[in-house]
Amino acid sequence: EAPQTVLPKLFEAWRITHLVFERDTDPYARDRDEKVLEIAKEAGVEVVMTRHGRTLYDPDDLVRENGGKPTMSMSQVQHATKKLGDVPKPIPAPKSLPDPGDTTMAFIQTRPSPEPDFNKNQRSTKDESYAQLAGPSGDFSVPTMSELGLKPATSTHRGGETVALAALDKIIQDEDYTATFSKPSTAPTAFSPQSTTLLSPHHHFGSLSVRLFYWRVKEVISKPNNSSKSSTAPTNLIGQLLFRDMYFGAQAALGFQFAQTFGNPQAKFIPWHLPSKINVSTGLVTGEYTVDNSEAETWFRRWKFGHTGFPWIDALMRQLRREGWIHHLGRHAVACFLTRGGCYVDWERGAEVFEEWLIDHETSCNSGNWQWLSCTAFFTQFYRCYSPVAFGKKWDKNGEFVKHFVPELTKFPEKYIYEPHKAPIADQKKWGCLIKGDGSRSGEDGDSGLQTYPKPMFDFNERREVCIQGLKNAYHIGLHGADEQVKNGTWKRLFDDAAEGPTEGTKGPTREEQANGRREEDIDEFEMDIAEDQNEHEADRGSEETRDNGKNPRGAKRKRGQGTLDAHVISPRKKGK
Numbered sequence: 222e223a224p225q226t227v228l229p230k231l232f233e234a235w236r237i238t239h240l241v242f243e244r245d246t247d248p249y250a251r252d253r254d255e256k257v258l259e260i261a262k263e264a265g266v267e268v269v270m271t272r273h274g275r276t277l278y279d280p281d282d283l284v285r286e287n288g289g290k291p292t293m294s295m296s297q298v299q300h301a302t303k304k305l306g307d308v309p310k311p312i313p314a315p316k317s318l319p320d321p322g323d324t325t326m327a328f329i330q331t332r333p334s335p336e337p338d339f340n341k342n343q344r345s346t347k348d349e350s351y352a353q354l355a356g357p358s359g360d361f362s363v364p365t366m367s368e369l370g371l372k373p374a375t376s377t378h379r380g381g382e383t384v385a386l387a388a389l390d391k392i393i394q395d396e397d398y399t400a401t402f403s404k405p406s407t408a409p410t411a412f413s414p415q416s417t418t419l420l421s422p423h424h425h426f427g428s429l430s431v432r433l434f435y436w437r438v439k440e441v442i443s444k445p446n447n448s449s450k451s452s453t454a455p456t457n458l459i460g461q462l463l464f465r466d467m468y469f470g471a472q473a474a475l476g477f478q479f480a481q482t483f484g485n486p487q488a489k490f491i492p493w494h495l496p497s498k499i500n501v502s503t504g505l506v507t508g509e510y511t512v513d514n515s516e517a518e519t520w521f522r523r524w525k526f527g528h529t530g531f532p533w534i535d536a537l538m539r540q541l542r543r544e545g546w547i548h549h550l551g552r553h554a555v556a557c558f559l560t561r562g563g564c565y566v567d568w569e570r571g572a573e574v575f576e577e578w579l580i581d582h583e584t585s586c587n588s589g590n591w592q593w594l595s596c597t598a599f600f601t602q603f604y605r606c607y608s609p610v611a612f613g614k615k616w617d618k619n620g621e622f623v624k625h626f627v628p629e630l631t632k633f634p635e636k637y638i639y640e641p642h643k644a645p646i647a648d649q650k651k652w653g654c655l656i657k658g659d660g661s662r663s664g665e666d667g668d669s670g671l672q673t674y675p676k677p678m679f680d681f682n683e684r685r686e687v688c689i690q691g692l693k694n695a696y697h698i699g700l701h702g703a704d705e706q707v708k709n710g711t712w713k714r715l716f717d718d719a720a721e722g723p724t725e726g727t728k729g730p731t732r733e734e735q736a737n738g739r740r741e742e743d744i745d746e747f748e749m750d751i752a753e754d755q756n757e758h759e760a761d762r763g764s765e766e767t768r769d770n771g772k773n774p775r776g777a778k779r780k781r782g783q784g785t786l787d788a789h790v791i792s793p794r795k796k797g798k
Contacts, residue, residue, distance in 0.1 A: 528660030533613030
């Protein structure tokens with residue numbers, strides 16, 4: 222039962238005098254907390270609302286010290302934190318808790334509405350987690366997967382404070398790793414073990430304090446024998462926490478609009494395929510989208526389930542679906558591929574998939590990262606695209622990562638592992654997998670009995686240029702999500718009919734004209750086939766960013782030596798230099 226309805230009953234039944242909770246700057250949480258404060262005041266209950274606990278700094282404080290504006294860059298965050306001083310040290314955990322007394326609930330519960338159920342695809346039975354407040358054993362333990370009605374976990378990653386603290390201790394004991402950690406230098410292809418800390422899920426669920434992590438790391442890098450070799454923000458471990466704070470600050474300033482383009486003054490308006498539907502009364506996304514292009518819809522489905530025909534992308538998406546986590550640079554690769562590096566699909570579609578599958582999902586970080594990688598906000602070098610071939614090959618030449626998550630390709634050698642469609646048919650047969658089809662019927666070939674893997678769903682170099690021109694055009698027009706032309710649909714007058722995306726005509730749909738769209742949780746025959754095939758594979762097993770060789774897209778200027786934050790690529794010099 223939601224706090225807005227259960228708390229008034231508990232105040233009376235348990236004779237509550239004080240209510241203590243932590244302030245939360247997520248948009249939904251702000252609305253919830255305002256209602257709870259009203260309820261407590263009416264009931265005569267004194268409220269003690271503690272400061273931030275999920276972040277290093279209070280997001281509202283960051284916004285205040287940034288001139289009341291959302292924090293849209295690391296430099297803004299670092300400038301604001303200088304004014305705020307050092308990160309508060311965590312308070313030791315209590316050694317005991319007082320007996321809560323009688324916690325029986327002799328009143329009728331008000332169950333939340335079952336719709337929309339964002340876990341519908343993962344649910345196997347009815348959610349029984351609200352049957353009793355204190356759980357079946359009366360000890361307030363965390364609900365089990367079965368009580369939540371969810372299917373058994375496929376991820377090997379486990380939660381809980383005991384696990385988190387043990388992982389933290391192991392990291393801190395390796396002082397060289399802790400002091401010299403630099404995110405761009407960690408391999409996205411490492412999976413057993415991974416190359417990063419994998420503590421982000423614990424920060425999300427509260428099983429590890431971000432401030433405890435901060436101070437443990439700071440103690441290591443401050444030691445005299447480590448200080449000279451230590452990496453620095455924003456690429457070091459502390460920098461990763463500051464990036465997290467940056468997104469929380471941006472969301473705190475913009476509210477619900479931060480997680481969408483429509484109404485977001487910081488987000489550049491780009492006419493992506495599969496745009497979101499907007500609620501008429503609220504101006505917020507509905508969870509539905511318009512299928513303006515059937516090919517883009519097919520690409521999106523193939524991307525989601527890891528059947529694009531690009532093994533590096535498919536391995537990452539299958540890892541995400543199975544484990545609930547992929548490396549930061551892997552997220553870069555798949556996000557770029559779906560948006561500005563191939564499919565030209567709305568970043569909000571990708572963010573929804575990540576929200577469904579990531580075990581470390583934070584709305585602020587997820588939305589911020591997708592805006593960054595789609596060049597909608599935070600980052601503008603849209604001509605720098607991750608190659609679905611070269612980037613994975615840079616880190617894992619032999620393709621061990623691909624072979625682990627795309628087992629159909631296990632026997633393919635280094636020469637063809639990232640581009641298996643180029644292998645001779647005779648060799649494909651010898652290696653037990655034919656490269657054929659569009660991914661909708663992946664599995665066993667009916668004629669030969671061999672495994673199959675799809676051909677690439679498009680020519681990457683061609684699609685890359687299409688996307689670059691689309692972004693170039695949108696940047697030139699210069700609209701943002703809160704502009705009136707975007708809200709009233711007249712943005713189409715500014716785009717040529719032949720431009721990439723749903724640009725035909727002179728007026729796009731206004732909020733009042735939005736028709737029924739596609740719901741993310743609706744599963745069609747295509748994705749059911751892919752999902753079944755994916756499950757079979759799991760049961761059986763129990764770019765470098767693209768260089769353009771000096772060819773500039775028309776009008777897109779490159780500055781020699783201009784690199785991304787990841788520092789992986791230096792822009793190509795002109796021929797003859």
